[in-house]
Amino acid sequence: MNTVSDHALLMDRIYRWQRRFGIYDATRKYYLLGRDPLLSGLAPPPGGCVLEIGCGTGRNLVKAARLYPQARFNGIDISQEMLTAAQAAIETAGLQDRVRLARADAANFDPQSLFGQNEYDRIFISYAVSMIPQWQRVMEAAVAGLSPGGELHIADFGDMQRLPRWFKSAVDTWLGWHHVTPRAELFEVSSELAATHGGTVGVQCLHRGFSWLVTIRKA
Template sequence: MTPEHQAFLDRYYRLTHHVYDVSRKYFLFGRDPLLHRLLAGDWTTLVEIGPGTGRNLARLHGRRPGATLGGMEASDVMRAHARRRCPWARIDPGFAEDGDIGAVLGVPPQRILMSYCLSMVIDPDRAIDNARRHLAPGGELWIVDFADLAGLHALPRRAMRKFLAAFHVEAVPDDLLHHHRANLVEHGPLRYYVVARFTA
């Protein structure tokens, strides 16, 4: 959406992408339970917005090799990484807020996944609207991301928020999800993360 946001992402990931998956294992919680849940559903097409290194797409491909998977990634550095790791997926450049998600697979996807991406986008309202608009009829948008950390004691909560803010990450407020009429909103332990589902 803005060249500045892309430049920030590229600067940041150029430094961290080698250790990305190992380090994120310790603080991007809730991703695997969500993938498990997604795999319980009946679908054949899925696009992940902000797939990063392609970690989630690789796991989905391993469990559902016949599915057509794609991604839309704003960072050139991460897009190159995801393409190397997921040669069977089409990973397009683009921003969550205004990217043509329907063009990634050439058809509107039945599922759209945003895993720890909404907390980084400049305009989360537009990102949710844009994803829903591109879903196939009856499709679902699933989000997992940082919640308000309300279950943590004040000190570690403040420290964690400061740490996230340093990387331009903002917890996803429940109000935003309810405003967009999520039909499921669930929190992980200590309200560390939130999982939300929207329909087309």
């Protein structure tokens, strides 16, 4: 069994019961605090196409599709459990005509074969960088897959350095139980990627460093 399959099975084991009993979205709203600021900043051009990497239950795709009714959306996730929930959410919202899903490993997928899409105006990753083993490779592929002037938006856990030490320690322990590893090098890696592609980078620290936001704009 290869590494990709192992990771997919791990994600399915983690989310199977959370998805079926509605626990995932009910709990994540209390600590995935950067999601809505990320979505508010997407602003895809009219007629543009947006990709979410690690789309989970589809919560972000539904909200983004409602925020930007003139855009089209694709979503991928490595977990079939998450995709089952996402498809149900999209159908309930009546968005099947503008939102398409596929199961794929973000570190190795072809958007042309999955969606007939060569490049994207916006790509976003919401609290998935900290769960993807090959996260730097995924970010590199995402920037490469942007159209000229396109943007990669990332929200994830920050370094929490401005929070009480006991709180940071407790959060780190809890995240570890869920196979989540905040990426302390996220800002540095983002700056290097932007420079490599002749683009620009913007970063934000929210909630005393609990949440980080990154925007990489391709030249």
